[in-house]
Amino acid sequence: MEKKVAVIGYGSIGKEIIAATEKGEIPNAKIVALFDKEARVIHSLDNDDIEFHLFTNFDEFYNSPIYSDLDVIIECASKDAVRDYGKKIIESRKDVIILSVGAFSDKQYLTELQNLSNLNKTRILIPTGAIAGLDSIRSVKKYLDSLTITTTKHPKSLVGAPYFKSSKIKLDEISEKTVLYEGNAITAIEYFPANVNVAVSIALAGIGLEKTQVRIIADPMISVNKHEILGKGSFGEILIIVQNIPSPANPRTSYLASLSAIECLRSLCNENFRIGT
Numbered sequence: 641m642e643k644k645v646a647v648i649g650y651g652s653i654g655k656e657i658i659a660a661t662e663k664g665e666i667p668n669a670k671i672v673a674l675f676d677k678e679a680r681v682i683h684s685l686d687n688d689d690i691e692f693h694l695f696t697n698f699d700e701f702y703n704s705p706i707y708s709d710l711d712v713i714i715e716c717a718s719k720d721a722v723r724d725y726g727k728k729i730i731e732s733r734k735d736v737i738i739l740s741v742g743a744f745s746d747k748q749y750l751t752e753l754q755n756l757s758n759l760n761k762t763r764i765l766i767p768t769g770a771i772a773g774l775d776s777i778r779s780v781k782k783y784l785d786s787l788t789i790t791t792t793k794h795p796k797s798l799v800g801a802p803y804f805k806s807s808k809i810k811l812d813e814i815s816e817k818t819v820l821y822e823g824n825a826i827t828a829i830e831y832f833p834a835n836v837n838v839a840v841s842i843a844l845a846g847i848g849l850e851k852t853q854v855r856i857i858a859d860p861m862i863s864v865n866k867h868e869i870l871g872k873g874s875f876g877e878i879l880i881i882v883q884n885i886p887s888p889a890n891p892r893t894s895y896l897a898s899l900s901a902i903e904c905l906r907s908l909c910n911e912n913f914r915i916g917t
């Protein structure tokens with residue numbers, strides 16, 4: 641049966657999800673609503689020949705008849721969006737796909753959402769996003785002794801990160817490969833909220849936020865967003881290297897993140913066959 645889908649956030653990921661759905665690339669999914677808090681973003685669509693409803697205010701979206709008919713909501717907006725709307729979405733018994741997984745570095749909030757989703761019989765789905773291998777890390781989590789992720793990006797992909805407010809390192813002065821941060825996943829996402837969602841995903845799949853080590857490197861010579869994940873334990877070793885093309889619309893985001901969100905929606909809407917754990 642066709643699922644009615646709403647997207648929150650019409651940025652680089654939201655645009656790709658909507659485009660794929662409109663092209664019929666996701667069988668059994670129909671976009672019926674888009675909510676973005678920026679009026680200019682929504683107005684950019686006003687003249688287009690679109691068949692879904694547009695909202696710039698969450699309460700209007702939430703209280704609309706369109707909302708009550710929804711099956712799935714895809715959040716591809718921001719950590720704040722997850723914090724501000726997450727509970728209401730789950731209480732209204734919608735399945736939700738979350739891209740801004742950095743919001744779950746707050747363990748208490750994640751537990752609250754998980755309890756709510758059990759109570760309301762909904763699903764919270766986190767796509768693998770800009771990396772690979774979350775399934776394998778999840779499978780070996782009991783046998784992991786260490787888990788590290790090293791993310792290397794061009795300085796322009798790190799523009800706007802709160803890290804630079806307190807650091808002596810100035811982004812526009814980086815002329816060679818520079819290690820910016822080494823520490824756990826909780827602090828990594830505070831310093832780089834738009835860049836290391838993947839560190840939180842891998843930590844949640846594996847040995848948790850405190851024990852997962854994160855390195856963030858700025859490299860003016862690199863043209864890809866590179867993630868290297870190393871998990872070691874009694875099961876053996878997993879080494880994953882992903883080199884992503886940055887999204888042309890948003891260099892902080894890798895194109896793979898959009899493709900992964902699209903694939904997650906495709907699985908949710910066509911559940912009779914799934915490859916991968």
Ligand SMILES: NC(=O)c1ccc[n+]([C@@H]2O[C@H](COP(=O)([O-])OP(=O)(O)OC[C@H]3O[C@@H](n4cnc5c(N)ncnc54)[C@H](O)[C@@H]3O)[C@@H](O)[C@H]2O)c1
Nearest residue numbers: 649651652653676677716717718721739740769770893897
């Ligand atoms: N899980 C992953 O692997 C992964 C990878 C890349 C990006 N992300 C995250 O996914 C999210 C979307 O990425 P993007 O590149 O499309 O971002 P983007 O900046 O290109 O677009 C985000 C859009 O969401 C809107 N928005 C932001 N906060 C909102 C709110 N509170 N309510 C309604 N609308 C809001 C903005 O106006 C903007 O139009 C970001 O949080 C990003 O950090 C996750």
